[in-house]
Amino acid sequence: MKTYIARKLLALPLIVLGVSLLVFLAIRMLPGDPARMMAGPEAPEAAVEAMRVRLGLGQPLFMQYFGFVVHAIQGDFGISIRSNLPVASEIANRFPYTFALALTSYAMAILIGVPAGMAAAVFRNRWPDQIVMLLAIAGASVANFWLALMAMNYFAVELHWLPLLGAGSWKHYILPTIALGTLPTALIARMTRSSMIEVLSQDFIRTARAKGLGSFAIYRKHALRNALIPIVTIVGLNFGSIMGGAVVTESVFNWPGIGRLLVDSVRYRDYPMIEGVTLLAVVSVVVVNFLAEMAIAAINPRIRLT
Amino acid sequence: MAVHVKALRGVALLCLAAASVAVPGYAGATTLTILQSEPPRSMDPADQGATFTGNVLMPMYEGLVTRGEDLKLHPGLATKWTVSDDGLTWTFDLREGVKFHDGSDFNAESAAKSFHRLMDEKLGLAGAGRLRPLLKTVEAADPKTLKIELTRNYPAFLDLLASPQAMIVSPSEAEKGDLNRVASGTGPFKFVEWSSGDHVLEEVNPDYWGEKPSVDQLKWTWSAEQSVMNMALQTGDADIVNPLPPVFAASIENNPDLKLVTGNGSAVFWVALNVQQKPLDKVEVRQALNYATDRDALVKALLHGYGTPADSPLAPIPPYHLDGPQPYPYDIDKAKALLEKAGVPDGFTMSVAVQEPEANIAEALQGMWAKIGVKLDIRRLESGVWTKAAFNDPEAKKADNLGSVVASWSSGGFNPDQQLRPLYDTSSWAPSGANLGFYSSKELDDLLDTAASTAEPAKRKELYDQAQKIVNTDAPMVLLYVTKDLVGVKKGVDGVWLIPGGDIRATYATKSSN
C-alpha cells in the first residue's frame, strides 16, 4: 500500500511535467514568429519584443521551457490576446462555472446511476436489468451535444419550460447537466451493476441469506460500501471526459466556463489563453485522477489501478 | 512538486468559488435584457470599432453631440458650437454640473484629455483611426469651452463626434488604465459589472444631469448561436434581440407576444475580389462571377425575403443610388462564355475569407459558382481574425493566397463619398482603407474627387451615377444584397430605435410588467 502510494506520488509530478512540456511544444510548433503569435497580430513592435524576452527566444529550448514553468508556477500565464486581461484571472473567473456544472453532473450520475445499477443487479437478466443496460449503452453512445440540442428544442423552444442560455438561476443548470451528466450516469450504472453482481455472488451473502436475513437488509448493508467504488472510480477517473464534454456542452449552452473559453480562444487564435486553459484543464484532470486512485486504494486496498 | 501543491490549493479555492456563483440583481428592479450576437470587445469606447460593442457602451457614455431618434444630431455634453469659416476650428460650449460615474467633474479639461487619448499614437487605441488623422489640437480654452483644431476641412466632423469612439471618458479612470474592463462616462446608465463570458450589467445613474431612464438596469448578454437568439426572445430570457436572424423573422411577426422592429438597413454585402490575383485580374472573370450569382435566390434563402438584391455599390437610398436594371442578371451561359473568353473555360479555385455568421453566404456561392467550374475554398474566420485577414496589404494577401473576402458596409447611405471612396478608391487600398481587392481606376479616382467638391445636386448625382457605372463594369467585386436591420422585441417593451447598420438604442426604452 505504501509503495503503491509512493509510486503514484512520484509519477504525478512527472506526468504534470510531461503535460506542460507537450503544451509548451505544441504552441512553439506554430509556424511564424512565436513572439508575434503570443503577443497578437495587432501588438506593437515593443510588445512583441517584450514577449520575445519573456519567452526567452534565442535561448536553448530547455531554458525556454524552464522559464515557461517558472511563470506557470507563479500563476503567470501571460496576457490574453483577445481580452487583454491576464490569462490566469480570466481562467479563475470562468473555472467555477465549469466546476459547478461538473458537480451537478456528478450529482445526477450518482443519484440516478447508483440506484439504476443496483436495480439492474438485483433483477439480473430480467426486464429492469435489460432496460437499464440498454439505456446505459445508449447513454454512453449518444453525442452529448446532440442530446443538448434536442433537449433545448423540446424543453426550451417547444415547451418554454426551461431557459436556454447563460448561467443565472438553478434552472439554467438543468439542460447542461443532463447533457454532461448522461455519460457518467451510464458508466456508473454499468459499473454499479457489475460490482453488485460480484458481491451478491460472494459466499458471505449466500451465508447471510441462508441465515434468513431479508434481501433488503443484505442489499443495504453491503450495497452502500460497494457502490462507493464505482462512484469514486467514475467521478475521479472520468473527470477528463467531463472536462472534454464541457468544451462542447458549454459551447452549446453559452455556459461561461473554461470549455467555451477554450473554443473561443481557438477561434480567435488567442494562443496564451489556449496554452493556459489547456494546461490548467489537464493538470486538474491529472490531480483529480490521482486523488481518485488514492481514494480507491483506501476503500479497497486490493484494487490497484495502473 | 511545487506545481502539484499549487494545483491542489487551486482546486480547493475553486471549490469554494463554485459555491458562490451567482448573478447579482435586486428584487423589484426593472431589468431590460438585450441579447446581441457578439460579446463586447472592451469597455473603452475608443479601443474598439464594433457595432455591438458600441451598443453596450452608448448608454454609459456621452459625446459632445448625440444622435437622436430622428437620426439627427443634438447637443450632448456640448450645449452649442461654432465652426470657423475655413472649417478648421470648432468651438464647443460645454454643459455644466455634469459628473463622471466615478465622481470626478466633467469640464473642458477632461474632455480634452479624452481626445488626447485618441491622438496618442503610443496608446494605439483600436478605434482611434478615423479621428486621429483629423485632430490637430484639442484644448480647453476655459473650463467650459473646448477648442478643436482640425487638420483639414471636414464638414461631417459632428457625425464623427457622435460615434462611440469619440465618447468622453473619465480621465481618472483612463489614467488608472482600467477602462478596457470598467466603463466610466457621464451617461444615464453606469457600469456595474462585466462578467466575462456572460453579461454586462448597467444600472441607472442617479446623478445623471438629463432625463432619467425608465428601466432600472440594462443587462447585455450575447450568443453567437442564431437559434439561441430566437429562443431567448420566445422564452422571455431576453427583451430585445439584436440582430434577429432573418430565418426567425416570420415566426416573430406571427407571435402576438413579440414584435419585429425593422429598419431600412443600409448594409450592402459584396465579395471583394483580389484583382491582383490570377485569374481575377481579368475583368471577364470577375464579370462571369457576377453573372453566375443568383441574387434573388440569395435574398430568398439567406435573408428569407428581408432584403433586396444589390445592383450598385451604393445602398438603394435616394438620391444617389443608380436606379436601373440589375447589371448582372443571373445567366450561367453568359458566365461560361466569359470564362472561356478569359482563357479559363474549366474554371479555377479561389479562396474566400468570411466571418462565421456570414459563412452561409460563402457556402451558397460555393454551390452557385461550382456550376461554372469555380471551386471556392471557404475560410470561415472569427470576426477579429477575419478583420486581420481581410485588411492585409497586397503582399500579405499574396502570401496568404487570399482571393476574395465577403464583406459588408453601412455608411448611413446619405453621403456616397463615405461608401465609394473607402471601398474603391486607389488611396483606400487595405490596410489603410477598405478597398480589399486593390481595385484601381484613375477615371474613378478623379470622378470621386470631382464629385466630392461639387455642390450642385444634379451635377453631383450625374457624377456619382457615372462612378457607379464604372465600378459595376469593372466589377472588382461581386454584388450580393442589401439587408434590412431586424430586431426582435418583446411586447410591452417600447422606445427602442435603430440607426441603420445594426446600432440599437435602448437607453430610454420602457418595459411594462405584462
Place this chain on the structure above:
Amino acid sequence: MTAAEETLSEMDAPRSRTSIVMRWLLRRANLVLGAVLVGLIVIVAIFAPMIATAQPDAQDLMNTLSAPSAIHWFGTDNFGRDIFSRVVYGARISLLEVVISVGISCLVGVPLGLIAGTLGKRADQIIMWIMDILFAFPGIILAILLVSVLGASLFNMMLAIAIFSIPVYARLSRNVSLGLKEMEYVEAATALGASIWRVMFDHILRNSLGPIIVQSTLTAGTVVLAAASLSFLGLGAQPPTPEWGAMMSDGRNFLGVNVYLSLFPGLAVTVMVLGFNILGDGLRDLLDPRS
C-alpha cells in the same frame, strides 16, 4: 457461461445445423445487433450513390428548410440540400474517420507498446511516460490543442484524434508483449538464434489480434463521437462536406424553425456509435471471456 455449460447446451440442442447457429447467435444477441448496426452503416457508405436520392451538395435555394416529404425524406437544409442524401454520404466521412484515426493509432501504438515491452528498462519507462502524458489529456482537449496549431481540416482532425488514441494501443500491446517475453517458447526461440523482434512480432500479432480488434471497435465509437464534436465546433470537416457533426452544427442555427437538420445526423451518429459499442462489448465477451 462456462465451457462446460456451453457444451451441455449444445448437446441438448436440436440436431439441425441452422438452429444451432440460431441459438448461438441468440445467446450473443449483442454481437449480432452490433454487427447489424455497423454493417448497415458500412453498406450505406459503400452504396451511397445508389441509396442517396440526390447529390449531397446540390443546392436548391428556392426550397430551403423544408420538412420531410415524399421527395426529401429527411427534408432539406438551409441551402435546400437533401438531408437524407447528406446523411447517407456522411456515413462515408464517418467511416473514413474511423479507418484513418483507428488505423494511425494502431500503427503507431502497437509497435510502440511492443518496443516498450520487449526492450524494457529505460525505453519502456520513456515510452510509457509519453503514453501516460497523452493519456492524461482529455481526448477532445488534446485534439483542440493540436487542431489549433495545425489548422482546422478534416485530415488534421483525424490526425489529432489518432494521436489521443495511441496510448490505448501502446498499453495493450505492451502488456501482451510483457507476458509473452516470459513464455518458454519465446525464450526457446531466441535461444535458438531467432531474432527476438521477429519472434515477438509474430506472436504479438497472433496473440493480441483479438484484444486489438475489440479495442479498435470500442475506439471506433469514441472516434466517431470525437470527430462529430470537433466538426460541430467548426474544428474539423469544412463546408460543404456532409460530416454529421458539421451538419448538426449548421442545424443548431435553425432550431425553432426546423429540427430535422440536427435530428437526423445526430441519430446517425448515435446509431453508429451504439453499433460499435455493442459490437465491441459482444466481441469482448466472445474473444476475452474473462472480463
